[in-house]
Amino acid sequence: xxxxxxxxxxxxxxxxxxxxxxxxxxxxxxxxxxxxxxxxxxxxxxxxxxxxxxxxxxxxxxxxxxxxxxxxxxxxxxxxxxxxxxxxxxxxxxxxxxxxxxxxxxxxxxxxxxxxxxxxxxxxxxxxxxxxxxxxxxxxxxxxxxxxxxxxxxxxxxxxxxxxxxxxxxxxxxxxxxxxxxxxxxxxxxxxxxxxxxxxxxxxxxxxxxxxxxxxxxxxxxxxxxxxxxxxxxxxxxxxxxxxxxxxxxxxxxxxxxxxxxxxxxxxxxxxxxxxxxxxxxxxxxxxxxxxxxxxxxxxxxxxxxxxxxxxxxxxxx
Amino acid sequence: xxxxxxxxxxxxxxxxxxxxxxxxxxxxxxxxxxxxxxxxxxxxxxxxxxxxxxxxxxxxxxxxxxxxxxxxxxxxxxxxxxxxxxxxxxxxxxxxxxxxxxxxxxxxxxxxxxxxxxxxxxxxxxxxxxxxxxxxxxxxxxxxxxxxxxxxxxxxxxxxxxxxxxxxxxxxxxxxxxxxxxxxxxxxxxxxxxxxxxxxxxxxxxxxxxxxxxxxxxxxxxxxxxxxxxxxxxxxxxxxxxxxxxxxxxxxxxxxxxxx
Numbered sequence: 001x002x003x004x005x006x007x008x009x010x011x012x013x014x015x016x017x018x019x020x021x022x023x024x025x026x027x028x029x030x031x032x033x034x035x036x037x038x039x040x041x042x043x044x045x046x047x048x049x050x051x052x053x054x055x056x057x058x059x060x061x062x063x064x065x066x067x068x069x070x071x072x073x074x075x076x077x078x079x080x081x082x083x084x085x086x087x088x089x090x091x092x093x094x095x096x097x098x099x100x101x102x103x104x105x106x107x108x109x110x111x112x113x114x115x116x117x118x119x120x121x122x123x124x125x126x127x128x129x130x131x132x133x134x135x136x137x138x139x140x141x142x143x144x145x146x147x148x149x150x151x152x153x154x155x156x157x158x159x160x161x162x163x164x165x166x167x168x169x170x171x172x173x174x175x176x177x178x179x180x181x182x183x184x185x186x187x188x189x190x191x192x193x194x195x196x197x198x199x200x201x202x203x204x205x206x207x208x209x210x211x212x213x214x215x216x217x218x219x220x221x222x223x224x225x226x227x228x229x230x231x232x233x234x235x236x237x238x239x240x241x242x243x244x245x246x247x248x249x250x251x252x253x254x255x256x257x258x259x260x261x262x263x264x265x266x267x268x269x270x271x272x273x274x275x276x277x278x279x280x281x282x283x284x285x286x287x288x289x290x291x292x293x294x295x296x297x298x299x300x301x302x303x304x305x306x307x308x309x310x311x312x313x314x315x316x317x318x
Numbered sequence: 319x320x321x322x323x324x325x326x327x328x329x330x331x332x333x334x335x336x337x338x339x340x341x342x343x344x345x346x347x348x349x350x351x352x353x354x355x356x357x358x359x360x361x362x363x364x365x366x367x368x369x370x371x372x373x374x375x376x377x378x379x380x381x382x383x384x385x386x387x388x389x390x391x392x393x394x395x396x397x398x399x400x401x402x403x404x405x406x407x408x409x410x411x412x413x414x415x416x417x418x419x420x421x422x423x424x425x426x427x428x429x430x431x432x433x434x435x436x437x438x439x440x441x442x443x444x445x446x447x448x449x450x451x452x453x454x455x456x457x458x459x460x461x462x463x464x465x466x467x468x469x470x471x472x473x474x475x476x477x478x479x480x481x482x483x484x485x486x487x488x489x490x491x492x493x494x495x496x497x498x499x500x501x502x503x504x505x506x507x508x509x510x511x512x513x514x515x516x517x518x519x520x521x522x523x524x525x526x527x528x529x530x531x532x533x534x535x536x537x538x539x540x541x542x543x544x545x546x547x548x549x550x551x552x553x554x555x556x557x558x559x560x561x562x563x564x565x566x567x568x569x570x571x572x573x574x575x576x577x578x
Contacts, residue, residue, distance in 0.1 A: 051415040073419040087412035
């Protein structure tokens, strides 16, 4: 896939705080690229620079043939964005918001009416189309925000946490709509802190932390490439002492051990079937009774943990 | 290349938004009625004949025309308050992300802010013109076209201040003080001949240009009025300066993330 977005050394500083730090990334035409990271990773700031809402402090990005700093007006003609926090004026109704959005994006009256109606019906907002968004729940507002992009069908659709505050049925509906959008020719840049969402939707996932890009590849490759490709989650009857983690790492083929909760831990290892007896033996010796053991495939959370030493939840808390 | 269609789309949105501020619109209409029916009529009886002569023979007419300009001013600046409302709801980021250039956005907002003011004040303006009686429709047309530009300039002025000041409370206070000063240091309420030390400032005040031009358009004849050509030029300069500043600040301050 030829790149339609080229990000080169993109940096944004807010006084002394570096929100995005020399980011380099390419997004292929027709691709869904998941930008994964905890809150504060720099995802939204990156997206705002790509949509020319804010100017980079350093570096640049090419949207198609247009550089965001030199030809922002042209770059915006290729882009549509659904924001993380719905950007809706509280006195407006969904019908007016979406109709205006379609109009400003240059859709004809006929097409506008058709697409607005379709999106409102698909997102189950048709009956509320004339009510002020002031009266809407967070999930309903989010659906109005997503509808903008579905109506616009831009060459590059940028969606920032598209299913936050939306129930599971709604999430699946939006994921399918985003896939349809991609099938119709849009490239999708999806920022999310939901691992499952990034995993099921993205061709490639770029993981960001503290403004930096840690790694970017296909989800399967990312998971396969973690040293210690097997994961065992163990719940104990009591809290895990700190020294346990270091002791566990000394067991052959154990690559890493991380705390999930006070009495739960995750162990990354190779050839889990062979090592598991030794691990259970270890806990018995340490007089740490095991409540449950679960073996699983590595997830993107594990990939994140591999690169940062933290789970996404821990990074979020940081 | 600026697209008129896009400018109109932006303007149309601001006009639609304004009509939803029903409470504000009703209150401003009550204010207008009280200024004309109470204050204007009473004050008119207090003035000596020489004052009446200086303002074209009838202070009430002079005052009523001036009140229309203060109405145009105060409703045009309301776009600045919209900008704060939008900043609170994140709508500014959205507007900066749509396929509209910054020039089109600021021009559209200035025009929308001005047009909605004109639409709202229009019926009151017609009423005042009926009271005064129009003598030359050509003069009136020139005046009205200039007043269109005046309202766009005021909206641009308000956008410029809103974008420059980060706090909505400060903006609110500043607009209150600016309103008091800009109206009182103009000829909207009284002629320049009686302003002594303040005459210099009043003679370059855009509200003076607008008020005197409207009076000229309505057919009020007085040597106290600013020459119409000068008034038109003043309004053009006012419009140009604040539209340019609005565009400049949108590009510099907002895109830099300055409102965040």
